[in-house]
Amino acid sequence: MAIGSASVKDVAALAGVSVGTVSNVLNRPDRVGRETRLRVESAISELGFVRNEVARHLRAGGSRLIGFLVLDAANPFFTDVARGVEEAARAAGLAVFLCNSDNSELREREYLDLLLEQRVRGVLVTPVNLETERLAALPRLGLPVVLVDRIGGADWCSVSVDDEVGGHLAGTHLVESGHQRIAFVGGPDSLGQVRDRLAGAQRAIREGGLPEDALTVIATSALTVAEGRRAGQRLVGLPSAQRPTAAFCANDLLALGLLQEMTRQEVPVPEELAIIGYDDIEFAAAAAVPLTSVRQPRHLIGRTAAELLAEEVDAGPEHQHRQLQYLPELVVRGSTRGSRRPGSV
Amino acid sequence: MAIGSASVKDVAALAGVSVGTVSNVLNRPDRVGRETRLRVESAISELGFVRNEVARHLRAGGSRLIGFLVLDAANPFFTDVARGVEEAARAAGLAVFLCNSDNSELREREYLDLLLEQRVRGVLVTPVNLETERLAALPRLGLPVVLVDRIGGADWCSVSVDDEVGGHLAGTHLVESGHQRIAFVGGPDSLGQVRDRLAGAQRAIREGGLPEDALTVIATSALTVAEGRRAGQRLVGLPSAQRPTAAFCANDLLALGLLQEMTRQEVPVPEELAIIGYDDIEFAAAAAVPLTSVRQPRHLIGRTAAELLAEEVDAGPEHQHRQLQYLPELVVRGSTRGSRRPGSV
DNA sequence: GCACATTTATGAAACGATTCACTCGCAATC
DNA sequence: GATTGCGAGTGAATCGTTTCATAAATGTGC
Secondary structure (H helix, E strand, C coil), X not given: CCCCCCCHHHHHHHXXXXXXXXXXXXXXXXXXXXXXXXXXXXXXHHHCCCCCHHHHHHHHCCCCEEEEEECCCCCHHHHHHHHHHHHHHHHCXXXXXXXXXXXXXXXXXXXXXXXXXXXXXEEEECCCCCCCHHHHHHHHCCCCEEEECCCCCCCCEEEEECHHHHHHHHHHHHHHCCCCCEEXXXXXXXXXXXXXXXXXXXXXXXXXXXXXXXXXXXXXXXXXXXXXXXXXXXXHHXXXXXXXCEEEXXXXXXXXXXXXXXXXXXXXXXXXXXXXXXXXXXXXXXXXXXXXXXXXXXXXXXXXXXXXXXXXXXXXXXXXXXXXXXXXXXXXXXXXXXXXXXXXX | CCCCCCCHHHHHHHHCCXXXXXXXXXXXXXXXXXXXXXXHHHHHXXXXXXXXXXXXXXXXXXXXXXXXXXCCCCXXXXXXXXXXXXXXXXXXXXXXXXXXXXXXXXXXXXXXXXXXXXXXXXXXXXXXXXXXXXXXXXXXXXXXXXXXXXXXXXXXXXXXXXXXXXXXXXXXXXXXXXXXXXXXXXXXXXXXXXXXXXXXXXXXXXXXXXXXXXXXXXXXXXXXXXXHHHHHHHHHHCCCCCCCCXXXXXXXHHHHHHHHHHHHCCCCCCCCCEEEEEECCHHHCCECCCCEEEECCHHHHHHHHHHHHHHHHHHHHHCCCCEEEECCEEECCCCCCCCCCCCCC
8 A cells, every 4th residue: 555545535535525624624623513523534544544744735835844954963962962953843843854964065965955855944054064055045045044053144043152262261271281282183174163173272372372383283084083093193103202292172072082092002191191172972071081171052052053943934034143152161071180280170 | 035936837937938848857858959958947047946846746756755763863873873874875865864752652653753744755763662553554554664773573674683692692791701790781671672682681691500680680761871870879879798790781871871970989890890881882992991892783784774675665565574683792891801700801 | 742750848637735715504683 | 584694514726846648840761
């Protein structure tokens, strides 16, 4: 039996009523006589009728579906954001489909096209690249969009965390702990987050009176555990006079990979290398050496983003775009504690 | 400008052709004259026309969309499975929407309804409960379904890993390491996996000649890090004469939570408590004490499941249901090494 | 110059639902 | 008894697209 083998027409025939009446039973049961309604309802269950939402929304206009396109569904940061999104979306009567661009511009484009063609009601997106034509097209086509963990300017709703401040927190912490040679591990720098976190760290270095070249950038091709391990190998390969005594990683996955590699190479953390991550994912606290990290209000980011989208969906054209920004927070743990100045926080 | 403000009709009008021709340009460009095609194409881009897939599939029948309904999108096990799913689905020309039931039967039902109403082409699902009416309805309505990480009998396609064998591997490892009091941490036992892993461990205990009550079950309400911490508190609360010397956790999240709590309470692992997890997620190896775990071929599970679904989608009614099962593998690390019999593997 | 095939374009029907202007009884009102 | 009002149900139009039978224009071979 094929799906949709039963349509309103079949139901109407079996119940001996018109299609209009079946539709009324479905959508305004109060306008139908008790007798008739029961007859229609039993016909529905007898035929296993399932309303075809596709056809319904063709006629009735927009659905209550939104898409959430994330950069990396395997990153606990995004899964926590997604939880917040789901929660707020449900409250607003929206259902969420999660899509994973996996850092690929191609897949991002494909998913955006798909969501557009499916006529979802709105899109939450953490774009790989803010400058793509495809992304810019969405608001022009009238599709509500909220940027998550990104800022796109006054023409976009966005919910983000101030990454420059986060980078500054991390950098200051390391400078104040007495480190003179610091590595920044992160990339690709097409990612705005990576650039901003680096900029914040650089500012901290300047403010701490260290020379610009106190900061070595170790570029990675992605924000993953595997790339973190690779960065670790490069770090260990440096002559020890040049080797940084602390590393600020653009996210916790990198930091965990780096930490793993240090353990493998028997470089003690934090004594020989202090490590600081970003995001404060749940696993950071449980790492071999508990990870110092910059915490972001992940759940809140998701909730707020979904609420903004719901607002935009319901307000229509008179909606005013808003840019919300939260502040990050430093969480100090063993991976930096007492690395240079024993006893300091 | 509302979405879909431009329809084929508008394009046709602007290009001075009929709607049929526009449709031909879209679907069979070779049947259209060069001249006309160019005119239509420029009208399309001028109006920012986006084909309405909803309407298209109403007429043309089935889409190429599938849904993947997971138990817990925040569990790295599932995100790795999802990666495999995506990869194979893409290869088969299918797009995947990820849905998260978050262990809730209610949300599972809502998402299944949603997927059904959206007329997706097939569904991959890790059900909260195999016995629900809603799940049973899907094949009856002709919707291809593949169970992931579950077995549903001969009427279902499924891809799973033998959990009983996995539990047995873990149990045997602990028994052979000389442990006499073992805790099983897991739940709720409505989850088939939890039951099977426990059963495997129990068999290992019997085979090892230990009494049945050598195994204490510490029930949890979910397979999360937080629940693992809670289980740890209960474990520490036991009088030390009764306290197990090893814990087998139904997944790695529980194990990581348990490990965290042991560290906090200063119970040395593995000396006072050996811990073994399940899934071998990426973070297991990076834990404070690297975690012994039962590895499942996560990526392969996802790939195979999507391939089975694609086959079912394309074969139609003459499709034969198949049940595939992989074997798990024990990965021994520090969290159990040398706990009772120093030096043993 | 004729018959015939080929290429190109047309326009109406169909997909499955909703919506809306109507009709049909029937009771209440004056 | 005529009029009004109301609740219940009808059926055609509609959403945006594809498909298909058909028509018109063009090319080919003799």
